[in-house]
Amino acid sequence: GEGLCLIIENVENEVDPLLDPVMEKAIIKKGKNMYINVSDQNMDYNAKFSLYMTSRLPNPHFSPELSARCTVIDFTVTVKGLEQQLLGRLISMEQKHIEESLNALQEDVTANTKSLQLLGKQLLDRLSSSSGNLLEDTELIEVLANTKAKAKEVEGKLAESDERKKEINEKREQFRPVATRGSIMY
Incomplete structure (x- = not known):
């Protein structure tokens, strides 16, 4: 009770x-x-x-x-899933900075994606609340210009994040054979 x-x-x-x-x-x-x-x-x-x-x-x-x-949840680990977990652990032990960089990168991508969505929502809210001729609303035009600049900046950060992710994954792949062997042994 x-x-x-x-x-x-x-x-x-x-x-x-x-x-x-x-x-x-x-x-x-x-x-x-x-x-x-x-x-x-x-x-x-x-x-x-x-x-x-x-x-x-x-x-x-x-x-x-x-x-x-009831809800049935299968916690069985697949060979591929185990390999990914072992790869993460291995890199954390051998080259911790790589795994930390990947985690930080994922956080940045999430924050930038949310920021982009928020900008779009704010712009839509502003457009829907605007009355009269849109071309004569100087405040709306400023908001639109600022939104466009911020969106371009965020998209640039996302593109940069993609490049960094490729570099990090290339470094991680060097450890893949060890992780694969570990998952097979399991």
Whole structure:
């Protein structure tokens, strides 16, 4: 009843029917209180409660009823995914500055893309709020010129980021054979 998280580990293809009311969220409301009936007993229920079930099955075949009541997330790592993770770890150990540069670059690209989207939105807002002849609205023309200049600057930064990303990826590829070998050994 405290709204905590419950983790049930090593679930097989079938789940104990005792959990059905919990998974169906068969909540009973009495006044301001909420209850859930488990094993013929009303237990306090908190809306913050969450249930997680884990399985070691590589490809579980849950019943349609169970699949409909929960979200199945496959955390299996593919060989390619493992290779990418190993490559990142390897570079972090051997040439940390390369991985740091890549992370910083990705942050810059995200910030510049958001900036470009914001500029477009601001321009559209200004255009939609403008009344009368657009060519005579000097403030709108200034905003348009500023937006164009900023957009060109941001696009230049994005192009520069693409070039830097290519250079970084070329350096990362030097370590690819080691990461590939590590993923195969796994």
